[in-house]
Amino acid sequence: MKERKEIEKQLPQSPPPPYHVLHKLPPGDSPYVRAKHVQLVDKDPDAAIVLFWKAINAGDRIDSALKDMAVVMKQQDRTEEAIEAIKSFRDRCSKQAQESLDNVLIDLYKKCGRIDEQIQLLKQKLRMIYEGEAFNGKPTKTARSHGKKFQVTIKQETSRILGNLGWAYMQQENYLAAEAVYRKAQIIDPDANKACNLCQCLIKQARYLEAESVLEYVVHDKLPGSSDPKSRNRVKELRQELESRQPVALASTAIELNLEDAFLEGLDQLMSQWAPYRSRRLPIFEEISSFRDQLAC
Template sequence: MDRISRKNSKGKQEKDLYHIIHKVPHGDGPYVKAKHAQLVEKEPEAAIVLFWKAINAGDRVDSALKDMAVVMKQLDRTEEAIEAVKSFRGLCSKSAQDSLDNVLIDLYKKSGKIEEQIELLKRKLRMIYQGEAFNGKPTKTARSHGKKFQVSVKQETSRLLGNLGWAYMQKSNFMMAEVVYRKAQMIDPDANKACNLGLCLIKQSRFDEAYLVIQDVLMGRLPGYDDFKSRKRAEELILELKSTNPSLEEPSDMLGLDDDFVKGLENLTNEWGPFRSKRLPIFEEISELRDQLAC
């Protein structure tokens, strides 16, 4: 290899390394310039202007709209971001609609638009029940912090129900929040949702039940029990329970699970075999929620 070729090769390697380090895509269009302003120059206002240019020019519109909404959220321009997503999502591909919904949910949450958040979460749950989510498949590929991973319908359903439960909590509708959290935990349990369910029960002055639920986290019976934030929150909730209810004693049956419940969960798990139809079997287990989800 001659000197010129080696120089060109080294220049290409350095350029590729630059894009990898700064997570800036290749090219010179408005979208690439917007990402450069956002990630390298740290100028969010300039990035928003360039994202608008990318959308108007049809340059990577899916990514430009999502990224612009995220930057607007960081600048507390949440209302503007909501209007942008709602107005221009029609320019985006069908495959981008799910992630745009997730962006909207985050924006609604930050702006305190609880009713809008609940309605969108219900719509996404209806799509899963009707087999319209994930293109009728039991899993989808998701991306977070530049890494790809697989998300199952069970995980997505439980996540959405968890978000719906928290939205009901913000409205002080603790009875509905409890129903939603319990269904979420039946589908795909974790320590974070258990803490939320425990808090929901505390709000209803059902302290013994709350104690059982939160102890499941501290005893390591749930996925995510070793997460520092979840464990710390569980410890704080237990201290709150004991401080407000000195007579509270640890029940002898800490599992709190009877045979019928365990058998029901086993049957639920067994239903998740090969994909057979558009009607996803998990919703047979949450049929009593259909009326609420449809309202």
């Protein structure tokens, strides 16, 4: 062992990574690079916002500067200011940046409780998918989470957006609308998180037996993410809530959903393209087709 250590000491050592790589900074010395340095190294968000403004005004990497500034503003509870900044300067950004700016804007609307605007933007993104304009016309896009890159498909993105739309309807206590889009999301790309949200939605409607049935898919590990600790904790919470209530069978009702025809048919056609051998009208559309007049989309 001693000889091995001595040999290792004599071997040439690899040079340390460059400063910008070590701190995950873009190379160079421009207004945007200085803003990122203040944000990531100096940890001074207020000063970083000022420098991001300077980068935008100087035309230096406007796409990244605007998005990064909005994210820092959100962290500083300057949400309304971030929304106005994106609306004011997004026309100076590239076409490729518009989709990511929409995602930031949706998060900002969610944080400050502007649910109606969040819903409209989510529906706009769904229409873009149907019209083939999402992902800049490509079938997948590269996303990043916790420093790791991964590929996202159109199906996954559609299901994610529908899940967010369901959450927004839940905030408005429009549980029938939330149920409709949660079920549609599960048809496209099912997972445990959306199943738990659908369960919560059914509980809100006092449809406890149906809620228990949906939850069983997570309990028996039949959906992606079922074994995740967060999912397990959520299942425990939902089961406790169900056990505290008297099960009630679903009664037939004449309630109308009012799901906008164009919106409904657009998603119907998109999903039929993904599953050409299924009937044109998928089960979820049959289920909600008699409920169209009260679901505000």
